[in-house]
Amino acid sequence: MQFERKDILDMESLSAEEITFILDTADQLKEISRRPVKKVPTLRGKTVVLFFYEPSTRTRSSFEIASKRLSADSISISSSSSSMVKGETLLDTARNLEAMNPDVIVIRHYSAGAPHMLARLLKTSIINAGDGMHAHPTQALLDLMTVREKKGSIKGLRIAIMGDISHSRVARSDSIGFIKMGADVVIAGPPTMIPKGIESLGVTVAGNADEAVKGADVIIMLRIQKERQKSFLYPSDREYSKVFGLNPERLKKADKKVLIMHPGPINRGVEISSEVADGPYSIILDQVTNGVSVRMALLFIVAGGVRNVDVD
Amino acid sequence: MLTLIKGGRILDPGKIDGIADIIIKDGIIIEIITKGLPSGKSGKKSAESLKKFKPDNIINASGKIVVPGLIDMHVHLREPGQEYKETIETGTLSAAAGGFTSVCAMPNTIPVNDNRQVTEYILNRAKEVGKVNVYPVAAISMGLKGESLCEYGDLKEAGAVALSDDGKPVTNSLLMRRAMEYAKGFRLPVISHCEVSELSAGGAMNEGTVATKMGLAGIPNEAESIMVERDIALCGLTGAHLHIAHVSTSQSVNAIREAKRKGIPVTAETAPHYFTLTEDAVCGYNTKAKMHPPLRSAFDRDAVREGLADGTIDVIATDHAPHSSLEKDVEFDLAANGIVGLETSVSLGLRLVEEGIISLSGLIEKMSCNPARILCLDRSIKTGNVADITIIDPGVVYTVDSSSFCSLGRNTPFEGWEMKGKAVLTMVAGKVVFDNMVN
Numbered sequence: 249m250q251f252e253r254k255d256i257l258d259m260e261s262l263s264a265e266e267i268t269f270i271l272d273t274a275d276q277l278k279e280i281s282r283r284p285v286k287k288v289p290t291l292r293g294k295t296v297v298l299f300f301y302e303p304s305t306r307t308r309s310s311f312e313i314a315s316k317r318l319s320a321d322s323i324s325i326s327s328s329s330s331s332m333v334k335g336e337t338l339l340d341t342a343r344n345l346e347a348m349n350p351d352v353i354v355i356r357h358y359s360a361g362a363p364h365m366l367a368r369l370l371k372t373s374i375i376n377a378g379d380g381m382h383a384h385p386t387q388a389l390l391d392l393m394t395v396r397e398k399k400g401s402i403k404g405l406r407i408a409i410m411g412d413i414s415h416s417r418v419a420r421s422d423s424i425g426f427i428k429m430g431a432d433v434v435i436a437g438p439p440t441m442i443p444k445g446i447e448s449l450g451v452t453v454a455g456n457a458d459e460a461v462k463g464a465d466v467i468i469m470l471r472i473q474k475e476r477q478k479s480f481l482y483p484s485d486r487e488y489s490k491v492f493g494l495n496p497e498r499l500k501k502a503d504k505k506v507l508i509m510h511p512g513p514i515n516r517g518v519e520i521s522s523e524v525a526d527g528p529y530s531i532i533l534d535q536v537t538n539g540v541s542v543r544m545a546l547l548f549i550v551a552g553g554v555r556n557v558d559v560d
Numbered sequence: 561m562l563t564l565i566k567g568g569r570i571l572d573p574g575k576i577d578g579i580a581d582i583i584i585k586d587g588i589i590i591e592i593i594t595k596g597l598p599s600g601k602s603g604k605k606s607a608e609s610l611k612k613f614k615p616d617n618i619i620n621a622s623g624k625i626v627v628p629g630l631i632d633m634h635v636h637l638r639e640p641g642q643e644y645k646e647t648i649e650t651g652t653l654s655a656a657a658g659g660f661t662s663v664c665a666m667p668n669t670i671p672v673n674d675n676r677q678v679t680e681y682i683l684n685r686a687k688e689v690g691k692v693n694v695y696p697v698a699a700i701s702m703g704l705k706g707e708s709l710c711e712y713g714d715l716k717e718a719g720a721v722a723l724s725d726d727g728k729p730v731t732n733s734l735l736m737r738r739a740m741e742y743a744k745g746f747r748l749p750v751i752s753h754c755e756v757s758e759l760s761a762g763g764a765m766n767e768g769t770v771a772t773k774m775g776l777a778g779i780p781n782e783a784e785s786i787m788v789e790r791d792i793a794l795c796g797l798t799g800a801h802l803h804i805a806h807v808s809t810s811q812s813v814n815a816i817r818e819a820k821r822k823g824i825p826v827t828a829e830t831a832p833h834y835f836t837l838t839e840d841a842v843c844g845y846n847t848k849a850k851m852h853p854p855l856r857s858a859f860d861r862d863a864v865r866e867g868l869a870d871g872t873i874d875v876i877a878t879d880h881a882p883h884s885s886l887e888k889d890v891e892f893d894l895a896a897n898g899i900v901g902l903e904t905s906v907s908l909g910l911r912l913v914e915e916g917i918i919s920l921s922g923l924i925e926k927m928s929c930n931p932a933r934i935l936c937l938d939r940s941i942k943t944g945n946v947a948d949i950t951i952i953d954p955g956v957v958y959t960v961d962s963s964s965f966c967s968l969g970r971n972t973p974f975e976g977w978e979m980k981g982k983a984v985l986t987m988v989a990g991k992v993v994f995d996n997m998v999n
Contacts, residue, residue: 260773337890359891360775361845380893382775417775444778445769 251549255367255374258383259424267429271393273545274538280317281540291320294551295350298324299342300377301357306512306536307377307386311354314543320351320551338362339369346370351551355379373550381415387511388421390542392429394535395466398507403430406503408460409451410492411470411519412441412481418511422468423449436460437470437492440481457492464502468509469494469520485518495521499529507531561586561616563990568621568951572628572941573921573929582626583613584947587990592943619985619997621951627924628939629661629948629988631931632902633751633829634726634805634877637663637694640681641670646882646968648682649689651902654880654967656994658902659983661948662693663880664935667704668727674699674710679718691993692986693948695721695935697751700739704728709739716746721935724751726805727852729787731757736791740800749801749827749934754787754812755853764893766839766854774845776892781860784853785811792819795826803934804828806879808853810863817872827934828867829875832901832908833973835864835917841973847888847895849973851881865917874930876923878905882969900969904960906952907979914980920954951985951997958982 251269256262262270280288296315300308308324315322325345338357345353352373355363360380367374378384396402407426413419413435423433427450435446436454447453454460461467472488482488489495499506508520508530516522525532565582570592583591591613632655638646646654648665655663665682667673673682679696686694698720702708704727712723723743730736730752743750760783765771767778788804792815795802807813807830816828833851838858841849849855867873881898888895909923918926928950932939939948960977962970986994 337886339889357891359893361892364845365891380775381777420773420775443772444767445772448769448773 254550255363256385256546256550257363257367257374257376259385259388259421259428262385264428267389267392267425270389270542270545270549271396273549274389274393274541275397277544277548278538278541280544281537286317287319288317289319290548291315291318291551294320294352296320296322296352296354296547296551297345297350298322299345299353299355300325301327301355301362302378304356304377306539307356310536310539311377311543314540314547317540318544318547320547339365342366342370346372352547375546375550378417380417382417382420384417384421386539386543386546387418388425389546390535390539391422391468391509392425393538393542394509394531395507397538398531398534399465402426405431405465406463407431407433407466407468408436408454408464409433409468409470410436410457410460410494412472412476413437413446413470414441414443415473415476416470419470420449423451427451434460434464438482438488457498458501461494461498461501464506466507466509467494467502470511471513472515472519489518493519493521494524496523496527499524509535512536561990562613563617563619564613564615565619565621565626565949565951568624568626570626570941571921571924573925575940575942577921582941582947582949583615584990587947589941589943589945589947592941619951623953623955624984625920625952625954626941627950627952628928628932628941629986630659630906630927630950630983631662631935631937631939632660632878632880632905633664633875633931633934634831635663635665635880635902636668636882636898637665637682638882639669639685640678644968645884647689648685648694650966650968651880651882652686652691652694654900654902654965656691656986656988657966658904659906659950659952659986660692660902661939661950661986661988662695662937664695664697664721666697666724666726667699672699672703673697674702674704676711676714676718679715679720683719692988695719697722697724697726699723700725700730700750701735706730706732706735709735709742712743712746712748716748720748722749722751722803724753724805726751726753729753729755729757733790733794737794737798740794740798740802744798744800747936749803751803751805752787752791753805754784754791756783756786759783759786763854764850765842766856768839768857770839770842774842779854781809781811781856784809785815788812788815792816792824792826795819796822796824799825801934802826806831806834806853806877807864807867807873808834808856808860810860813863813867813872817867817870820872827874827930828872829877830864830868830873831877831879832905833899835861835868835912836908837861837973845892846973847890847892848899848971848975850892850895850897851879851899852897865912868912868926869917874926875934876905876909876926877931878902880967882967883971884968888971899971899973900965900967902967903965904972904974904979906983907981908974910954910981947987947990949987950983952981953984954981956980956982956984
């Protein structure tokens, strides 16, 4: 298939066919990371700007490694080291970056829609590495890749997503992505963290954690942020862990071959117990490994690699 | 100087509706001469009497609707302090172009209009460069901080016509009670921006499915309606004149309807965007549809329309809030709230008429007569009154183009909309301040 999309902004805009194409490409590229010399010349001469307005370890290093394995030149800018601290607007900063002719701008921003604004106004390809509470398409794609890899197919699986759905871009993108690929998604969390109208994404809202876990093929746990206590969203870590945390006892209700996922960083002992996070069902680190492949695939696709060079 | 407005349909709700000529001398209406079948009582002179006048200026209004000058009770002129967004000159020019002969200037200027000096400054600037009448609204509390009362007596004497902390709610219920009681003594209406800040904190748009999909924090309807209900309760307690600004939710409409039924002296306004648009306008992170209160659901929009239709909502005011690209060409979360409204209001009002929600006469009541009554002004078309007159061409079709606005603000969600009908001539005290008549 010919992939004509300039930007990767959210899961809503990607078709099932495009998602499959991205996952297939990622599967093919995965092998590069296992070589003794982990580098191909595919994106030689291409420039990737990593523009992070929010702190990130995983996503940022994953994109950085992905760029390097494809031989693209990458530079990384964070909000604290950029002109943003001098009061430059996002648009001005981005226009200045564009004037240096990069091929791809990867952006993470605390404001929903910021990547969309850049995509509308710039000619450079934009990849959304997380915008506010809106979308995190590369996380959703790596989650899809990982589940497809382990289960063979996504269709018909029961995916449980648990935690702070309201504030989670991962929950939104995963829900849209898994449903698009034929899975059933059930969500659960404290009622204070279930946003109004979430059913419109096609998910089912479970009454409690046990109900969500019951028969689940995949459980995706979300990080609970301690700051949320300030806005009265939950009373305490202790209560949260008891009512919505994933522990071995609760896990018994899931399918025998359940997969446990978490976008990280995890709060051990709060939303997930160490036994579960480090246990046999956990594929949390496989997600991280596949993150590099998915990001390689996306860079390869949007930077025009598909049309120009073979993978190897 | 004699001016003749000839052959138009004069529509002053409850008073005149018929073809008539208006003769204006030195800014005052001196004669109204009916031609067709008058429904009102004012047109008693025959066409013969027209012959004794030799007008210097004849405005041919045939096929047009001649109405008492429109009044926008809710305008941000931004001067003093933010002249890059709007000035008294450009704001009143924009008002004139929209058919308004009078505007109320909200007090959230820099410095805040919480004292006589700022009120006088606004009035003096309006006298120097203003195209239409400017009526300053002074703050309820000093610095809009909600901590202490402003000097209403002094402010009224300086020319303030109402009080409001618009843009911010008066959180302290005691202060609001005292403000109402104290304002009552000066017959100053208290215009309330109703919002429970704790419920709206962090919100960027209406709470609901659209916000959830877009990953934006929502503002529930109750952030507005709880405060509407509190203020209605305080209005009942104090008997002061309460005017609820920019009503956007069904709950607020219901609360106001119920209060009016009980005889509580509350009036209310909504803005054209609340009866025209819904939260869907925000899709694509359109900062030009970001405002406070936010655009609501279709259910709320319909409730607002119902409130307009049954008289619960007395006034259409624009909440004209000009911003520059500095505030709007940014991330949605960071974008300023508010849109410009003066130059699209009449056309959007006429859409309601076209759709049969309100009558033309009802529209003029809400855009002229009711604001005049609330502000204790008399702008009706009758002999002896100052000639503040708006002429509307109901048939003219045009496309909204913000680059042609007189306002410095270009922040309209109606860009590119096809409109039918608009104000084509605006006259303030007999002087034509805007003329776009095509005869």
